Amino acid sequence: MTNSPVPRGQLENDRSRLNDLLGRAYAGGQLDLADYHALQDELFSAGTRAELARVGERLPAQYRFGDPAGAANGVDLAPGQINEPAARPGSASLARVSLGVALGLCAAVLAVVVLLLTVLL
Numbered sequence: 001m002t003n004s005p006v007p008r009g010q011l012e013n014d015r016s017r018l019n020d021l022l023g024r025a026y027a028g029g030q031l032d033l034a035d036y037h038a039l040q041d042e043l044f045s046a047g048t049r050a051e052l053a054r055v056g057e058r059l060p061a062q063y064r065f066g067d068p069a070g071a072a073n074g075v076d077l078a079p080g081q082i083n084e085p086a087a088r089p090g091s092a093s094l095a096r097v098s099l100g101v102a103l104g105l106c107a108a109v110l111a112v113v114v115l116l117l118t119v120l121l
Contacts, residue, residue, distance in 0.1 A: 014052050018043055021056075021063045030060040 022043065026036040043055045056064060 011047075011049065011052070014049065015043060015046065018052060018055055018059075021059055025060050025063045030063070 019040070022031070022036060022039055025031045026033070031039070039055055039058060043052070046052045046055065
């Protein structure tokens with residue numbers, strides 16, 4: 001995993017998700033108080049995704065991500081690593097534009113056919 005810079009908000013979202021998982025593990029009895037505090041200290045001092053991933057790797061197995069976000073997109077993440085899949089900018093609007101162009105072309109062809117039939121008949 002590369003340790004490239006990520007937007008601060010994304011790092012905080014990842015930290016928040018891990019904190020929720022730590023709380024669930026503690027509330028579920030899978031972490032004792034000392035481990036919970038140690039992992040929280042590590043979590044809140046982490047400054048990179050790699051450091052956050054090390055906290056995720058130490059979570060009890062049932063709280064790790066078995067199918068990490070982005071795995072379906074060919075992103076190589078280990079269980080416990082957090083990654084929000086990057087949405088391609090404009091991918092939804094590009095699909096709408098393509099559909100609009102296709103429908104427009106169909107309407108134009110249909111209009112030409114109707115016009116030709118009207119003139120010829």
